[in-house]
């Protein structure tokens with residue numbers, strides 16, 4: 001990825017992609033339904049297996065439902081994610097450990113304030129009794145489209161899937177019909193901070209030409 005300056009107001013697709021990082025600190029201010037509609041429409045443009053369009057999107061604004069689900073989202077953090085993150089934290093003081101602490105603070109913030117995001121989109125699949133990996137593969141392209149659309153509209157969002165640690169409890173709270181399955185919850189709202197570039201490994205470490213001995217040169 002090049003270091004060229006990015007215009008944070010740009011709606012160029014490549015600029016949007018490069019600045020679409022997880023925005024975990026959101027204002028509780030309401031988001032107009034018209035913007036949520038545009039995000040949902042973007043989701044439905046995504047590729048999906050056989051164009052069967054078994055995705056279903058539940059828009060959640062009900063404070064009581066969000067609070068009830070947040071309880072499990074936090075349990076999953078305390079019981080599963082935090083111990084795992086702590087185990088993988090850099091051992092030595094330095095920039096990597098500082099970055100880890102900043103990430104963890106943002107993750108904890110979202111965990112504690114999950115329900116305060118004014119809108120959630122829960123990405124689900126109908127008829128989801130079949131192979132779950134394949135079903136999810138037909139939902140996540142829509143999720144990515146919706147994240148990009150939110151970013152393009154100046155809205156912050158994060159792909160979250162931690163709730164699946166308590167899938168049954170959460171899906172009951174969300175009132176999912178039988179044979180539906182939830183894959184991701186996108187909390188959406190106006191961001192408190194600024195959008196900025198994603199941090200990713202350079203291309204020549206993860207892309208190759210013809211064989212895995214030949215890095216793709218930029």
Ligand SMILES: Cc1cc2nc3c(=O)[nH]c(=O)nc-3n(C[C@H](O)[C@H](O)[C@H](O)COP(=O)(O)O)c2cc1C
Pocket residue numbers: 020021022023024107110158159160161162163198199
């Ligand atoms: C399958 C999946 C599940 C994720 N679940 C969560 C989650 O539950 N909570 C969260 O804060 N972030 C979650 N994330 C976001 C990642 O942590 C984030 O994309 C990654 O750390 C890169 O950070 P960036 O998008 O800000 O560059 C998830 C991402 C993916 C792809």
